[in-house]
Amino acid sequence: MKAVFLDRDGTINHEEPNYLLDLKKLKIFDESFEAIQLLNKNGFKAIVVTNQSCVGRGLLEEQELQQINSALKQNLAKRKALLDSIYYCPHHPEDQCPCRKPKLGMFHQAVKEHNINLKKSFVIGDREFDIHAGKAAGCKTILVLTGAGQQTLKLLTKPTDQPDFIAPHILEAVQWVIRQ
Numbered sequence: 001m002k003a004v005f006l007d008r009d010g011t012i013n014h015e016e017p018n019y020l021l022d023l024k025k026l027k028i029f030d031e032s033f034e035a036i037q038l039l040n041k042n043g044f045k046a047i048v049v050t051n052q053s054c055v056g057r058g059l060l061e062e063q064e065l066q067q068i069n070s071a072l073k074q075n076l077a078k079r080k081a082l083l084d085s086i087y088y089c090p091h092h093p094e095d096q097c098p099c100r101k102p103k104l105g106m107f108h109q110a111v112k113e114h115n116i117n118l119k120k121s122f123v124i125g126d127r128e129f130d131i132h133a134g135k136a137a138g139c140k141t142i143l144v145l146t147g148a149g150q151q152t153l154k155l156l157t158k159p160t161d162q163p164d165f166i167a168p169h170i171l172e173a174v175q176w177v178i179r180q
């Protein structure tokens, strides 16, 4: 299977200034619905991989995080945009866990559970660790300029840091994926 790994906050939904801690503040970007529908129609698994250190920092219960993730999945599904899985890392950066992006624990779990070929897959995100994880996984990478994307663009200065494509938002990112 081929997959598109999607970051959550700043890529699929609006980012909150600190962390998205309140279900009522979940706002999905308009472009995300069509973007995920296109992945569904074109044979890509749509898989969310999200760092949620707010849990490790004690700002949110893991169960509350799961409720936000379920709401995201359901709100997308109401408009026929289907996510295949949502993987999250709840750990604090200092925990040195194997799952926090740019580490690849969540990607490897997805590979096992969905039989994914990373070389045929893509990563879409708004942060440096999305691009770094994607490159380390052997995927093609797309930086979106929503969320923290504009700032991230300035941080990715090395030639080896460059994403394969830069898109204004998730829909144009997915349209590029489908043209490859």
Ligand SMILES: [Zn+2]
Pocket: 089, 090, 091, 097, 098, 099, 100
């Ligand atoms: Zn982790």
